[in-house]
Amino acid sequence: MxxxxxxxxxxxxxxxxxxxxxxxxxxxxxxxxxxxxxxxxxxxxxxxxxxxxxxxxxxxxxxxxxxxxxxxxxxxxxxxxxxxxxxxxxxxxxxxxxxxxxxxxxxxxxxxxxxxxxxxxxxxxxxxxxxxxxxxxxxxxxxxxDEATWVAWTEEEMERQRRNKEEKEQKEAENERRAKEHKEVRDSILEYDPKVGHKVFTRFFLRDFSIFDINEKSPIPAMRYTDSRHEDEFRLEDSANILSVSIVSSDVGFPVNVYGSVIARDSIDYKCIYLLHRHRDDCQPIKLQDEMLVLNGPGRGLVLVDFIYLEIDLKIKEDGVHPDRQFSKGLISIDGRVLSRENDLVVASDTLDSWLSSVEVRFATVLNSVEGTFQIQLLEGHYYGTITVGISGIEHRIVIHDSEADGVVTCDDSGAITLRRRVMTLCLLSRKLVFHIDNKAGGVLGEQTIDFTPSRTGADQGETCCGDGKFQVRVDWSLMDYMQ
Structure with missing residues (x-):
């Protein structure tokens, strides 16, 4: 028509x-x-x-x-x-x-x-x-x-379409693989908690797990800028110190033999920084309510820009019970967005109620902080006692050495005293790092306190005599930069 x-x-x-x-x-x-x-x-x-x-x-x-x-x-x-x-x-x-x-x-x-x-x-x-x-x-x-020109153009166009199709198929396959890997990890950390009656995230979940390894340890060490000559190029960052992790209640009573891990993730890279890592053969007996776990971290200062996440995963070892029961498991976050700018240091706490227990975490948020990494050496005599470290202005002290658990130290050896924790952060110029040493070796009871004023970079050291020993305390200062 x-x-x-x-x-x-x-x-x-x-x-x-x-x-x-x-x-x-x-x-x-x-x-x-x-x-x-x-x-x-x-x-x-x-x-x-x-x-x-x-x-x-x-x-x-x-x-x-x-x-x-x-x-x-x-x-x-x-x-x-x-x-x-x-x-x-x-x-x-x-x-x-x-x-x-x-x-x-x-x-x-x-x-x-x-x-x-x-x-x-x-x-x-x-x-x-x-x-x-x-x-x-x-x-x-x-x-x-020109026939040759048209034939060449046709072949080139067909090759281009073939490459585009192949690239599209590869991209779709890659996206499917990444989505599958992400879902597998995300499903593994979403667990049913019988104490709260619903599913909860037990680990950090705000990343693409197809490219983020949830078990990778943070490779960033302490004292990154101790020897830096460009200290004015870095600003002061807020931070947090984990003061203690305590078992405040137990549905199975006391004592209990606890093992497992407590992991911190800060704003630098959100990778694992272990505060506690005990295997089944190295359980810690918890005999009383509110007893604290023995922490051996963090290995560097924790930067608090938005959040610091704490992953708690504890099990109890019981005779005749297999497999071991989950004692506590969950996620706690410290929100750095709501910090008061009026107080340079604030002590707070948060409690995780999960599975068979309640666990309390006490922490201190610090404004405009620097990192202090310390070591203590016995120069003369013998040592048997405890050493604590704290920040001026707060009462809480952290036990970094206990000879009953860590052993007697003599100057005949290297003289280095084994410390459970070696790093703390504190406000620049407004606070001091305070060490308190008790020495009962040789039948002589001695107590001594030594403090240090923080600086942006560099190192300070001091010597003191306590009981039957002479000690040297060294602190290395460093800025903390979260832009890695």
Whole structure:
């Protein structure tokens, strides 16, 4: 069924323009005095003398792969434009230089020609097909066609599409793999807690676990900037000290033999920093309520920009019970976004109620802090006693050595006293790091206190005599930068 032809309304201006075009075409050549619709049939078999040299290729196939040029409604010198099949030898050359194709845009000619006469050529989705149905199209080929160029372009395009498809499939496979790995880890840390009656996250969960190893230890050491000469380039960061982790209640009573881990994750890299790591063969007996676990970390200062996360995973070892029951498991967070800027040091606590116990964590948040890493050495005599460390202004003290558990120290050995914890953070200039030493060796009871004022970098050391021993205390100061 033929499509109705679109006949634009005739106007006086359009008729005058068509007359001018017809006159220009008649003056350019005297070979085609007939009307346009008659010349169309004659010009489909243009003499060879009027054709440009073109490759001897199938014309319809060539036209189907040709790319139409830009709109060519008029030539450069403003002369009327005629389709290639209507042009004579006199106007062929300027059109050839503009790479005229057989298919043209009908909108370019509606204002110049009687579209009723050009209907078979101008209108329709495939001009070549219409010409094939009504006229002889043998010999019609696009200008400047080179088969080798088109073949190379086709091969290049097919290769590009193949690469794009392959890359898309690889990306989809990678995304599927990452989503699966992330879901597996996330499901493993989402567990049902019988004490609260619903599922809870028992470990840190705010990362993409397809690229984040939840069990990786933090590789960042203490004293990163102790020897730095560029201390003014780093600002002071807030931090937190974990003062104690205590068992405040037990659904199975006391005593209990506890083992497991307590892990901290700070704002630097959110990787594991162990505060407690005991195996089943190295249980700690908890004999009384509110008794504290013996912590042996952190190994560096904890930076508090947004959150510090504490993962608690404790089990109890019981005779005749296998496997060991879960004693406490869950996640505690310290929110650094709500710290009061009025007090440079605040002591707070949080309690985790889970499985068979309640565990309390006491911590001290510190504003504008520096890191202090300390070591204590026995220079002379013998030592048997306890050593605690704290921050001036707060009562809580941290036991960093107990000879009953850690052993007697003599100067005959290296003299280095084994410390459970070696790092604390405190406010710069407004607080002091205070050590308290008790020595009962040799039957002489001695007590001594030594303190240090923090600085951005560098080291301080002091010596003191206590009981039957002489001690040297050294503290290395360092800034803490969370932009790793």
């Amino acid at each position: 033929n499509r109705p032809r679109k006949i634009p309304p005739r106007t006086k201006q359009r008729d005058e323009r068509a007359d001018r075009v017809s006159s220009a075409a008649s003056s350019a050549t005297s070979s085609y005095p007939a009307p346009i619709h008659q010349r169309l049939h004659e010009l489909v078999t243009v003499p060879d003398r009027c054709r440009p040299p073109v490759p001897d290729l199938p014309p319809v196939q060539a036209c189907s792969r040709a790319v139409p040029p830009r709109s060519l409604s008029r030539t450069t010198d403003r002369r009327p434009f005629l389709p290639s099949v209507l042009s004579s030898a006199a106007i062929w050359e300027p059109l050839r230089r503009r790479f005229i194709m057989v298919s043209v845009n009908p909108l370019d000619f509606e204002d110049m020609f009687d579209v009723e006469d050009l209907e078979p050529f101008v209108y329709g989705k495939s001009a070549v097909k219409k010409l094939d149905d009504e006229f002889e199209v043998e010999g019609l080929v696009p200008f400047c066609y």
